[in-house]
Amino acid sequence: MLKAIYGTKDVLPKDVEKWNFLESTIKNIFASFNYKEIRTPLLEETGLFSRSIGEETDIVSKEMYTFQDRSETSITLRPEMTASVVRAFLEHSLSSQSSLNKLFYIAAMFRQERPQAGRFRQFHQFGAEVLGSSSPLLDAEIIILAYTILKSLGLVDITVKINSLGITSSRKVYLEILKEYLESHLNELSEESRKRFEKNVLRIFDSKFENDIQIMKDAPKLIDHLDDESKQEFQVVQNILRSEQIPFLLDSSLVRGLDYYSKTTFEIVSDKVGSQSALCGGGRYDGLIELLGGTPNYGVGFAAGIERILLALQNEKTKLPDNSSLDLYVVLLNKELLNEYYLFATALRKNHLKVEIDYLSRSVKAQMREANKLRAKFVALFGGEEYAENKVVLKNMGTSVQQVLPLENADKEILLSVGS
Ligand code: AMP
Secondary structure, eight states: OOOOOTTOOOOOHHHHHHHHHHHHHHHHHHHHTTOEEOOOOSEEEHHHHHHHHOTTSHIIIIIOEEEEOTTSOEEEEOSOSHHHHHHHHHHTTHHHHOSOEEEEEEEEEEOOOOOBTTBOSEEEEEEEEEESOOOHHHHHHHHHHHHHHHHHTTOOSEEEEEEEOOOHHHHHHHHHHHHHHHHTTGGGSOHHHHHHHHHOGGGGGGOOOHHHHHHHHTSOOGGGGOOHHHHHHHHHHHHHHHHTTOOEEEOTTOOOOSTTOEEEEEEEEETTSSSOOEEEEEEEOTTHHHHTTSOOOOEEEEEEEHHHHHHHHHHTTOOOOOOOOEEEEEEESOGGGHHHHHHHHHHHHHTTOOEEEOSSOOOHHHHHHHHHHTTEEEEEEESHHHHHTTEEEEEETTTOOEEEEEGGGHHHHHHHHHHO
């Protein structure tokens, strides 16, 4: 039997309701902060990601879906959105149209990782990218937005972790101090971390090996070596978060290994999702636009994983709104009225009622069973003696109260009844 590709999954109708709820909540909150949606192609030239995400990262070195197309161009299915958004920003000179661009997206991403709960090969992220301002107000706003969305979706057990990476020059000085400390522990570090020591020493903070974690606990912290500007802006961010009553933890091990990251970095984790606990991550990336060939400009953003949020909601036993019930099921009593039956339902559908009918020539009893199964609020009994008198019976399935309505204005009466 043909199956979906390993690590990808179908979202079946019973779950699409949840996705729609998530997506509409996300869009409403972005709208209230005046963020504009951007959509970019799934496919990009591979160089975009290898330059921006970095050759040494797991994403670029192991996880990208990369192939040669028929004209021998190396193409990659996007593994994240920041690079694509910045590419579009530069390609369409968005900064000349508006000096500040506040953008958001909801889109599919692709990474060939080992699938497990909360980790897929095709997954979906929503996120924001703000291009054009260095204001720490935006660093705070990005965190507030992510937190507000997660809370509005119903999540309770979440923790915000923040850190500041300073600017490249202060980080360079710190990296030497860190290397000096690690030199005396090189033999104790895992092989992976020893490699990182050579290539990208900051990433040793991301190590999952217990021994490495212990060694990094005593390492000098980047936060203690910040430049004055970053220090002061980090205070502004924290003050805003406190005023907005957003609880957060300072986490000095929250690092991003690439040079273009600067200042604020943050993560929101769920306390209810096993090992894949990160729901959302983001921060400032003031060097990226220049790295991708643009005039130096500022950027800050975040990305959150939809599948992981759904898993966290499920583990927290959060009930999501359910709009799957029907307004009305029309039961056909006499098969010879098929045409009139269909027209009756269609007229109600044109009035935006959610109406279902029988397409399977079922018995009246089976149609009533179906109406119950579909959780119809009302059932109309179409046909029989009432039809002969130009009438139709409307039954309220909640109260079992029945009304007999004249056919000619049944639609108006039904609209009134369903609406009340
Ligand atoms: P990242 O782009 O790696 O910073 O990831 C941002 C968010 O996307 C994470 O916090 C996760 O919620 C989600 N995410 C990343 N990779 C995956 C994946 N393979 N499967 C599902 N969600 C993912």
